[in-house]
Amino acid sequence: EVQLVESGGGLVKPGGSLRLSCEGSGFYFSSYKMSWVRQAPGKGLEWVSSISGYSNYIYHADSVKGRFTISRDNAKNSLYLQMNSLRVEDTAVYYCARDTIATTGTSPADPWGQGTVVTVSS
Amino acid sequence: DIQMTQSPSTLSASVGDRVTITCRASQSISAWLAWYQQKPGKAPKLLIYKASSLESGVPSRFSGSGSGTEFTLTISSLQPDDFATYYCQQYHSYFLTFGGGTKVEI
Numbered sequence: 001e002v003q004l005v006e007s008g009g010g011l012v013k014p015g016g017s018l019r020l021s022c023e024g025s026g027f028y029f030s031s032y033k034m035s036w037v038r039q040a041p042g043k044g045l046e047w048v049s050s051i052s053g054y055s056n057y058i059y060h061a062d063s064v065k066g067r068f069t070i071s072r073d074n075a076k077n078s079l080y081l082q083m084n085s086l087r088v089e090d091t092a093v094y095y096c097a098r099d100t101i102a103t104t105g106t107s108p109a110d111p112w113g114q115g116t117v118v119t120v121s122s
Numbered sequence: 123d124i125q126m127t128q129s130p131s132t133l134s135a136s137v138g139d140r141v142t143i144t145c146r147a148s149q150s151i152s153a154w155l156a157w158y159q160q161k162p163g164k165a166p167k168l169l170i171y172k173a174s175s176l177e178s179g180v181p182s183r184f185s186g187s188g189s190g191t192e193f194t195l196t197i198s199s200l201q202p203d204d205f206a207t208y209y210c211q212q213y214h215s216y217f218l219t220f221g222g223g224t225k226v227e228i
Contacts, residue, residue, distance in 0.1 A: 035218070045158075045166065045209055047218040059216045062123075095165055106213040108156035110177070112165035 009116030022096030030074035031102035038092035128221030145210035154214035
């Protein structure tokens with residue numbers, strides 16, 4: 001069974017840092033582009049970052065560029081999101097998601113993890 | 123970035139109704155559009171990809187159409203399990219964008 005499990009969320013003060021992790025299982029991890037998508041309380045989905053299978057290509061949304069860094073360790077079947085200079089508006093559920101197709105291009109995201117909650121508050 | 127605009131933002135319907143949700147892209151995305159369903163407290167679930175292809179296991183009452191900049195998601199006969207929020211997403215660009223969502227409520 002294909003599965004994604006996020007961890008690392010929590011409460012952090014504005015200006016602080018947090019590192020999210022996502023462990024994949026049931027598929028050949030390095031073959032797939034992976035992404036982080038977040039959802040602020042009561043709001044819609046917002047794409048955050050994506051990384052290709054061998055980390056050749058990395059993309060960040062403008063809202064997090066320069067503050068967040070996506071990375072992966074294929075030997076550990078793990079995806080990461082290093083979040084620095086956190087702001088109140090970064091408060092959200094953070095989901096990791098796998099592309100549906102093992103390709104160098106883009107494809108929809110499925111499956112998704114269950115999400116991890118990040119709260120930025122003083 | 124490509125902007126995705128969904129309408130309506132909220133839709134009130136009854137079991138058995140035919141429901142249509144619209145998604146517009148700010149530029150042509152060919153057929154690189156997906157639809158997701160999300161229920162409260164849960165992760166999104168892929169319903170439709172490439173504008174009109176039904177994901178495996180998704181009931182046939184769901185269908186998608188469109189290309190270029192105009193897309194629709196149709197539920198032919200709304201079932202109790204379908205009350206949820208629906209999002210479109212373009213994957214024409216590596217900088218992915220979602221529509222604002224449509225909440226389908228009773």
